[in-house]
Amino acid sequence: MSTCYRYSYCCLFLIWFVTGVFAQKKKDTFLPPYKGIFTRPAKLIPTAFTPDAPIAGNGDLGIVVGGTPAKQCIYIAKNDFWKAKTGYPEGGLCLPGGLNISIPELDGATYYAEQVIANGNINVTCKKGDLTYKLNLFVPAGSNKVILEMSVTGKPCAVTLGIWSQTGFDSRNESGERDGISYTMRHFDSPELDWPSHVALAVHPIGSTGNYFTLKPSTKVIVVVGASTNHEQSDYLGAAIASVKHASPSVVAGLRKSNDQWWRTFWNQSHVELGDTLLEKYYYGAQYLLASCSRNSNFPPGLCGNSITADAVSAWQGDYHANYNYQAPWWASFSSNHVELTDGYDNPVLAYMQKAQVHAKELMHCRGVYYPVGIGPKGFASSMYPLTEEKMMKNYGIKDLNLEGGLMFCGQRSNAAFLTVNMFQRFYHTYDREYAMKVYPFIREVADFWEDYLKYENGQYNDYNDNFWEVGPWTDNWRLDMQSGDTNNTNTLGLLKMFYKGILEMSAFLQVDQDKRAKWEHIQQHLYPVPLAVSNGMTRVKAAERGTSSGSEGRTKPGFGRVSAYAWVFPSDITGVRSTPEFAEILRKEIGRWDSLPGGDATWNNLGNGFETYFTTAIRVGYDPEAVITKLKERIAKTALPNFWVQQSGGLTETLSAVPSCINEMLLQSYEGMIRVFPAWPGENARFHHLRTYGAFLVSSEKQAGTVRQVTINSEKGRPCSVENPWNTALSVTEDGKPLIATVNGNVYTFPTKAGSTYQLTAKLTATQARGLHASK
Incomplete structure (x- = not known):
């Protein structure tokens, strides 16, 4: 057999083996083998918080x-x-x-x-x-x-x-x-x-x-x-x-x-298959818990889901908290290809729009919408202050019934912008025109609010009297914080970066508001930059350019924590090792200080809030994945219940995205304009089937002995596809089994796709590599 013939034979064998075996595995019916085991009756019930008992549900x-x-x-x-x-x-x-x-x-x-x-x-x-x-x-x-x-x-x-x-x-x-x-x-x-x-x-x-x-x-x-x-x-x-x-x-x-x-x-x-039973158990366990409570599109789950064993009054009424808690449960649903679980997310937001327009006009003197921290279904205002002076005194020690117009905005202006995060995530992962048309009117209202609220001065847009943290009668110096507040807080700045990127793309996709795009682009390009401070030779993230009282000294001291992470890394998609390498390095070093100089509330073992973002954020900015896995397992061990719920005191359902989103980002990333396969998985072996990416692609791949064996991409909407080459050699692309020419820019391969077609990416091996692979099989 000639060398050329042997090489061709080995390459054909490689393509047959990796695609054939994987295709066979895909046909198998997968069921996770994990069970929650209980050897004693539950003790943490009745409660409005997370029970330590067996849980089941049909989504309602x-x-x-x-x-x-x-x-x-x-x-x-x-x-x-x-x-x-x-x-x-x-x-x-x-x-x-x-x-x-x-x-x-x-x-x-x-x-x-x-x-x-x-x-x-x-x-x-x-x-x-x-x-x-x-x-x-x-x-x-x-x-x-x-x-x-x-x-x-x-x-x-x-x-x-x-x-x-x-x-x-x-x-x-x-x-x-x-x-x-x-x-x-x-x-x-x-x-x-x-x-x-x-x-x-x-x-x-x-x-x-x-x-x-x-x-x-x-x-x-x-x-x-x-x-x-x-x-x-x-x-x-x-x-x-x-x-x-x-x-x-x-x-x-x-x-x-x-x-x-x-x-x-x-x-x-x-x-996914990770070769790690502990991670798999909590990966699938979290998705089970979310699927058990998130199938009623008119009444989606709030803070407590549908596993309460008492009225939820002590758990913030179990409402839809707009400054991260309500959004967080679904942050892994998009990449996990469980988009249907998010069907109900938008409905309470849209139902509150009319009231939010009144709030914006009467309280902020702006167009658009202004949302309080908590809402409920059917336009219910769950975060309204008590309605009598007696009840205000009992709960908050004051008699002012008109504080913030009678609603808990907590000195923050960013709730509506934060509510768009999940909408943009669903849009990017599906490019569903009907869905985009459903949520775009709300998104446009958010744009109108910020166009009126931001102040353009000296070549930049500034955000005044907008607090990084919640403030109210329960916090120190709250009157001063509400009167003057923080200036250019990091949370709002990041969310607005995310927001204007999203509305520009969605409006172009829908071919609407062409006359507004120049203004939106101008705001996007001239927002105040992320506030930084140099301390002892270290570049550190500040929570705000400047603030008042506790807003500047105690609660917004330099340090990168969960609130900044939401707005600048995950789920906002603003920062990454490919798109913003310099800023990613700053944040990577900040994460390295979480054990010693955390600042704010940032720490790997924060048991109050942050589980839903800390670990995924660390992966996205390029932190050592081995260290992240170690820290993740330590955090799980601290508060995990036998029903797979990993508790934190700041909320309940919000933790359900933490493990799946972190694992998904280690296996597959797409938010930086390209698909990256196994960008941060430290193990030698793993595989995943039909994880969803930006561009409405379903991606499957396998890693054996440290080498990616193949990449299979199913295109739902026929959008262009860019893939970072996972091999140290050239790759080939086929479309439904036929060769396809890709455009190459460095190590990124871009090719057109057709809706419903399947694309296989394989390495072009040298003759020596092909013979070695053939021999190993």
């Missing part, structure tokens, strides 16, 4: 399994059950109720439970002597029911069911029976509410004539709980009763089958 209805073996309690929460009373803290997300299961024979029994993320099931086993009790629970996809299947071995036991609704917080409650079905209701419908909320829960044990029965070893009892609110059905009680009355074993089997299929589809939208 959520359950938390609590209680003891003898007195089990299934807490039932729902995304759309809110008390819409203004005047903090008198409204917010509330708990509908739950189901009690009393089995006296299990008093003192052992407890074991599994939270199975592959299909959203919870399995409980309790043992006492010869008696073994098993309970399986799930919340079917697309059906607001809770399915419970009970069985025993060894000997029979008596079971009593009790459906209940949460009382208190000025709710009205009812319980009764209709057509042999027990039900309970909770109502918030007093005249002072913005809108009423009603919820009904109904329970039906299939095959039993009542809620008391004997569970025998030879039988299995299926219990169905139905839930409905007035936001779904005007006859919410009738809907809840009907949903359980007509349930049968065959109906339940169908619900189980469709639920299993939903989770199979979800998990096969993308997956």
Whole structure:
């Protein structure tokens, strides 16, 4: 065989091997093998914060399994059950109720439970002597029911069911029976509410004539709980009763089958293999928790999701906090190709637009929109100060009912700009025209506000009286901070850099507002630069050019922390090792000081806020990935619960993006104008399937023995594609198996794509390299 022939043969073998094997793997059905393991009943319930119990949900209805073996309690929460009373803290997300299961024979029994993320099931086993009790629970996809299947071995036991609704917080409650079905209701419908909320829960044990029965070893009892609110059905009680009355074993089997299929589809939208079970466990665990609470597009999850076991009043009412908390849960959904989980994000924002226009006009004397720190669904103002002097004194020690117009803006102007972050992320990852048209009116309103609010002086746009941190009656020197505030705070400056880049691209994509583009470009190019300070020979980031009182000395001292990270690195996409190498180096050095000279609230082990950005930010600016993984594992170990929730005190659902976003950025990056495969993965082996990038591409690749084996790109919208060459040799590109010529600029290859086509990138190996690979196989 000639050398030329052998070389050609080896190259063909390489292409066949890496594409064929990977294609075969893609056809396999992927399900994550991880389970949350519980060896004792939960202790951190009831609570408005994160429970330490098994969790399941269908994206609207959520359950938390609590209680003891003898007195089990299934807490039932729902995304759309809110008390819409203004005047903090008198409204917010509330708990509908739950189901009690009393089995006296299990008093003192052992407890074991599994939270199975592959299909959203919870399995409980309790043992006492010869008696073994098993309970399986799930919340079917697309059906607001809770399915419970009970069985025993060894000997029979008596079971009593009790459906209940949460009382208190000025709710009205009812319980009764209709057509042999027990039900309970909770109502918030007093005249002072913005809108009423009603919820009904109904329970039906299939095959039993009542809620008391004997569970025998030879039988299995299926219990169905139905839930409905007035936001779904005007006859919410009738809907809840009907949903359980007509349930049968065959109906339940169908619900189980469709639920299993939903989770199979979800998990096969993308997956990663890291060779690290701890990272994989929390990667998939976080995505499970988000999928369990984020499928109601009219009532997306707020701070608490749908796993509350008490009214959320103590957890900032469980609202939509606009200065990062509301946005953060979805920051990994785009790159993980779970875009559908973000469908509900925009709706509360858009529903509040009319009120925000009034706020901008009356309080700021500007066009556009001005958002308070917290909002709720359906235009609800969740962050309104108390409405009476007595309540203001009780909560804040002042009587001023007109503070900030009666709403908590916390001295910040940037909330609306921050709310656009997720909108631009979805736009860049999908280039969905219908979606862009939906959110563009809001984005245009944000532009109008800042065009009026910024002051153009001496060749630059300045941002005055806009605080870096939240300020209010709960902070020191808050009156001075609100009166004069910070000037050119780093958070707003970064968000505006992100914002004007986004509106310029989106308006061009939609071919609208051509007459505004010159102004927007001028603002983008002439914003005040990021404030820096040199201290002891170190260049450090300042939180603001200048500030007042605590705003300049205590709370905005030099140092790069989470708030600046949101605005300048992740999720804003402003800084990177390719696009801004000098600034990335400054931030990389700042991160290196987090253990010794953090400044502000920046530290790897901040247990209050920041988990959602610290580690991803470190990867994006080029910090040592081995060190990041070590720090990430240490942080997980500090507050991880057995249900895969990694807690922090500043919020609940916001942490669900932390591990997936960090891992995704180590495996694949695209925000700097090119696709970078394995840009920061330190391990020898890893693979990923269908991670999503800017440009609406789905990318798959594999790394073996430190070498990238192939890159497969599926183009959804037919946009040009640029890829950083992952090999130290030239690469070849094929389009649906046919050679394609790429334009080469340094180590970046650019080629046109067609919507629906598949592109394979492989290394052009030397004859020696090809022979070596062939021999290794």
